[in-house]
Amino acid sequence: MPSEDLRKHAEDVLSLLGNDLKTPVNADDIKGQLERFLEYGVPLNQAKQTLLKKYGASASVSTQALEITKLTDLQPNLRSVKIIAQVVSINPKDITVKGEPRQIFSGILRDETGSVSFTSWHDIQVERGDVVEIGNAYTNEWQDAVQLNIGNKTQIEKRDKDALPKETFEPTKCSINKIHTGMGALDIEVCILELQKKDVEVNGESKTMFHGVFGDETGKIPFTAWHDFKLKEKETISLIGGYVKSWRGIPQISFDKDAKVKKVKKDGVSIDKIPERKLRMFEVEEQSGLYDVSVEGRVIEVQQGSGFILRCPECKRMLLEGECQIHGSVDGVADLRVRCVIDDGSGSVSAIFNREISEMVLGKTMDECKEMEPSALMDLMKDILFAKVFSLKGNTMRDRFGTRFIPHDVEKVEVDVKKDAEELISILSNGGI
Known part of the structure; x- marks a missing residue:
């Protein structure tokens, strides 16, 4: 092994030893000992691990750190x-x-x-x-x-x-439903469903970014472009380059001037062919974040924290006894929300309805809810929501509290119990499910 390469391995060992050395040692000492180990046929990683133990490396340092x-x-x-x-x-x-x-x-x-x-x-x-x-x-x-x-x-x-x-530098040809956080350069054909221009300040410098939503025959995904590619809504483009990052667990495509963007003139992705992505709850639970999906399930719990609340004007957190956990005593901003758990038999998610959706579902304005006793408002929410079936469309995210569904559209599903029972009896009569 060349001397300069062995020197580098010696520096690796020294860096892992840190400052808590039982015996003073430098890179030249380590290099000399590695040379002797190699002369006797000891594998390099084994030699490095032996030296780590000799000089008192932490037990948490293993050969993985050398590879x-x-x-x-x-x-x-x-x-x-x-x-x-x-x-x-x-x-x-x-x-x-x-x-x-x-x-x-x-x-x-x-x-x-x-x-x-x-x-x-x-x-x-x-x-x-x-x-x-x-x-x-x-x-x-x-x-x-x-x-x-x-x-x-x-x-x-x-x-x-x-x-x-x-292959590190070669783009991955894929469709939207195959995209996940951590992917590198992409090779994808998409339709521009939404497009907005925004001026932002990055490190004191004014920049223009373009953001919106891409779609193909498998779904939708948000995007951000840091270069003016003259994009237009409803156009189909070929995108080669960029990378996939995550925002609150939801994958997004980001690309700049180094990406190759070309308009597809014929046989491109059609807006009419972009489907609604309907999932079961267990599929939602398996993902860290999803964009614009729909689920259907029964409300099995209306959670505490639902109803009329006050939020911190700075961080938007709910105030507890008039105080924000981050900003202390503040003048709260009024809001209305519903927190509930929805289950479809395969799994469950916690859903959070914003003010607009909460007012629609409850049939009352925020001001009307504010005038109600908290216990009476909770009883009303349970009467309207508990054991009822709802269809939700929106985004999901996952954090240490589990999977949360943030809908932008909620619709109550009317269930024909008699019809469902007759269909189940028919299935069982014919030999089971």
């Missing part, structure tokens, strides 16, 4: 992670920590297996498109997705492009 981890194999709460990936995007962001201004850097990394978001608490001196080897990083979970974190002890080294397989 390259593919992005698709990353899990929350890993330590001493090493990866090789390409920088898809990187942006500085000014934040406040304990009252002090700080600047962090966040973006997207990708390899041949997928992509992952990352956050660094210092300037890592890399640019979009760079291929880098990152060692001694760690992971956590943010909005139901894995995030890679780069700390002060993390090592970053730029690598040649051939350090990654060529």
